[in-house]
Amino acid sequence: MLRSGFAALLLMFSTFAAHAQESWWVQIAARPTLAEATDFARSAAARLSGVHGFYLGNGFYAIAVGPFARPEAERARLRLLGSAAIPGDSYVTSGNTFDRQFWPIGGGVVAPAPVPAPTDPAITTLPDETPREARAAESQLTPAEREELQRALQWAGFYDAGIDGVFGRGTRAAMESWQIANGIEPTGILTSRQRATLLQRYNAVLDALDLRTIRETEAGIAIDIPAAAVAFTEYQPPFAKFEETGEVSGARVLLISQRGDADQLRGLYEIMQSLDIIPVEGPRTLRNDRFVIEGSDASVISYTQVGLQDGAMKGFTLVWPADERAAYDRLLPRMQASFTQLDGTLDPDIVPVSEDQSVDMVAGLAIRQPQVSRSGFYVADDGRVLTSPEATEGCTRITVNNETEMSVLASDADLGLSLLAPLEPQSPRAVARFDDSIPRLRDRVAVAGFPYGGVLAQPTLTFGRIADLRDLSGDASRMRLELNAQAPDAGGALLNERALVAGMLLPRNGTAAQVLPENVSFALKATEITAFLTENGIAIQPVDEAPSSTPEALTRLAADMGVLVSCW
Secondary structure, three states: OHHHHHHHHHHHHHHHHHHHHHOEEEEEEEEOOHHHHHHHHHHHHOOOOOEEEEEEEOOEEEEEEEEEOHHHHHHHHHHHHHOOOOOOOOEEEOOOOOOOEEEOOOOOOOOOOOOOOOOOHHHHOOOOOOHHHHHHHHOOOOHHHHHHHHHHHHHOOOOOOOOOOOOOHHHHHHHHHHHHHOOOOOOOOOOHHHHHHHHHHHHHHHHHHOEEEEEEOOOOEEEEEEOOOEEEEEEEOOEEEEEEOOOOOOOEEEEEEEEOOHHHHHHHHHHHHHEOOOOOOOOEEEOOOEEEEEEEOOOEEEEEEEEEEOOEEEEEEEEEEHHHHHHHHHHHHHHHHHOEEOOOOOOOOOOOOOOOOOOOEEOOEEEOOOOEEEEEEEOOOOOOEEEOHHHOOOOOOEEEOOOEEEEEEEEEOOOOEEEEEEOOOOOOOOOOOEOOOOOOOOOEEEEEEOOOOOOOOOOEEEEEEEEEOOOOOOOOOEEEEEOOOOHHHOOOEEEEOOOOEEEEEOOOOOEOOEOOOOOEEEEEEHHHHHHHHHHOOOOOOOOOOOOOOOHHHHHHHHHHHEEEEEEO
């Protein structure tokens, strides 16, 4: 029974593979996980027929509409674009790269139904004009109406030139392509009925979102919001929050309102970028009286604008699902155009202070957290940093102190060292000075690290002693310490009593079969570090006799030299 079931499954896949090579598809999306792809396919299937999902390889999954005969595939793409049913970057593919099918659940290939023609009575009763009559009616359009038609053609994916209200060669070609996509004789001149159909589809997105103008008197802001997608939930100064209603998953609007000056505007600019709802990638603009933050990733799109006027900082944030880009592109300009400042700003005491507060939250919104945080320290005047490879592996972005972006210059997994360089030169307040002399057993040392990740803004000194000049396996390049270090301390400078770097703290690489006592730690010796730095172009200056230092002086040195290294 099992063998026959497997054979049937194999036959289904083989049948599809043969069928795919004879068929053509309109690919409308690709997603990096099966869960995301299934969600997109389910959403698309709710409004389209013929939706299928296939594994592409390399961890990606395609969602496509089809199958079609080759000539029909492009016509179907244009028709679907003309009805704003699919994203503008959809394209026709043979399906040769399609592998296992994951949608519909249970398999099977179902041909798509035709895209229905519009049935709005107000449109179908309009006269069916000749080209001459259509051109005469078109001549009565105002400049604003002509520009709106160009925007509608652009939004539908047929026009990519400037919005100028001039119906030249580019606009006529776009009109003709739209007519072809909708099964209409291609004249390049839209009739009154055709213009009404195009504009109906163009405005249907906003109609479905139920745009309403709200006057948020507590925040001192009036703005159009998509009432079908979000509703007011609470005040959390400086935000008035509007969360999703369930119609558009992931939609969110924040109204931003507080008193401030240019310095506080700059601080708010930094805080907004740290929020988890604002993607890292995207353009940013900061000026003395305003800022704009745009972000996008595979899941969401966001836009934030804040202006400073008469001591008041006001603006808004729109967060929207990435697979609803067409709606976002229509919604954002309406919100921007409708944004109006009223009297007053949001009272910071509008809600009582509660015990449910967290350093990982800003006004109830989660701050973006790194995958891994480790310690490091400056080793060159241009801001190069030494740290543990734990802080640099598998990262899309590496930062120092959550601000300065870094790149990996060199790494040695055997030694446990990674050398980082800032994307723009820095000027650290202190740079490591190394002690290459042989350390003494029982010497007092301190690790300058960040044992609590980024909770504290400056390094913490953890004191201990040198227990052995070798590690437990007898490796003379390392030394064993009696010191209670935490995982994020790895990469931190090991300072001796003369305020010199005697080594770098290494990760505690224990195993399930061997659990070391809490006060056992290991450090790579300074001689190994200086050899690595020299090989990578950093000149190590000899150190004259250095007197013993005080704990207070060590603390100041740690603050100036130590850094938090984060992997994002």
